[in-house]
Amino acid sequence: MIAVACMRMYRRLAAAALVSVACAASAPARAEWPERPVTLIVIAGAGGGSDFTMRLLARELEANLKQPFTVVNQPQASGVVGMTNYTRAAPDGYTLGQLSPFAQYRLAGQASFTPASFTPIAQFNADPAAIHVAQDSPLKTVNDVIGQLRKDPASLKISCGGTCNASWDIPFLSLLMDQGVEVAKVNLIPAQGSAAGLQELASGGVDIVLCSLPETDALASAGKVRSIGVMSDARLERYPNVATVAEQTGKAYTGGTWRAIAGPAGIDPALAVTIEAAIRKAFDSETFQKGMKERGFGAVWRGREDLAAFLVEHDTMTTEVMQAVAAKN
Known part of the structure; x- marks a missing residue:
């Protein structure tokens, strides 16, 4: 009786294993990013430095990845609208945005952005005021x-x-x-x-x-x-x-500004690495470097880990300066 019971259990387990293998075989493999168009939100209006540099980067990404990278200008509320929209998007890599100085929004009571609000991807620019x-x-x-x-x-x-x-x-x-x-x-x-x-x-x-x-x-x-x-x-x-x-x-x-690419908090680290690599390839391209130089914009690179540390530094420094201004008032 024990042998018969064991045989029945073996058959059930074997059948379950076959079903699992069949399901795994039929399940689609995880698609490589990007498999569809990507939105890039610029937190400033058309015609300025943010617009130019983001569009220059988008053109290189499109050429390399064979998917549209649609640049959308959202300067309303001094850029708070654009930054809010992409930080609230699904963390799937298909809505990214310009990351530039952000700590002032929280300190001025306009938004609640902190370094934890973003998935930092890469910095590509810095310019003096x-x-x-x-x-x-x-x-x-x-x-x-x-x-x-x-x-x-x-x-x-x-x-x-x-x-x-x-x-x-x-x-x-x-x-x-x-x-x-x-x-x-x-x-x-x-x-x-x-x-x-x-x-x-x-x-x-x-x-x-x-x-x-x-x-x-x-x-x-x-x-x-x-x-x-x-x-x-x-x-x-x-x-x-x-x-x-x-x-x-x-x-x-x-002092001055810097521009980077970020996404909403929660992007899978493996996906963030993939996006960073794509941006690095675009950044290193002759066309991007030439375009930045011809227009006088500084091509400065920070990868995702260095950018994450820099965001904390930026938040701390901005807080100190604005508190000093408030104290002066």
Whole structure:
């Protein structure tokens, strides 16, 4: 009886094993990313540096991966809308977005982003902040700006883009604080990206725009905009006539923005590695590197692990600066 029972159990187990093998054989293999179009959300308007660099990267990804990479501009609420949309998307690698300075949103009460809100993939760009005025502006140097703001902090309309507590303006506000300006009274005006701010500058609506140098190329060539200082350690090769802030004030002030690709929290690490490798291939391509250089954008690489550590540093530094500004107020 025991032998018969054992034989029956063996047959049942064998049958179950055959069913399992059959199911496994019929189940589709996990598809390689990407098997369908990918959406890339830009958190700034069309025509600016974020738009250009993200589209340049998207073109390379499309060429390499043979799938559309659709760039969608969502600058509303200074980029909060775009960042919110991709961090709330399914963590499947098919909705990714621009990751740039984000800590200011939480500190200003606009959103709740922290480093844990994202799956960092790769950084591909970094650029120093610069100070721009209209071509016919009486402001000729950074010291002219500082001097006027010391006398009357609210006398100049300063377009900073985004939340006015981000990559371009935090270094500038640190400079003003250090130079004795009452930053609580400075007239900061948000714009939906650098392109919008520069158009306002050219039309006389604002006195100063804070953004990168490459973003001014078209209006500078048209004789509408003039750059009076860059917040870098040395003059940029492409812009040798733009003096550093350190040259003009006698003290080094550096800072700027960075751009990266990220997805919502929870992307499978293996998938994140696959996406990172695709972005690295696009980044290393001759076309991408040439396009960045021709437009004067810094091609700077950070992989996913280094970027994750950098996000924590960014969050900490931004918190310290904004608390200092608040304390000054």
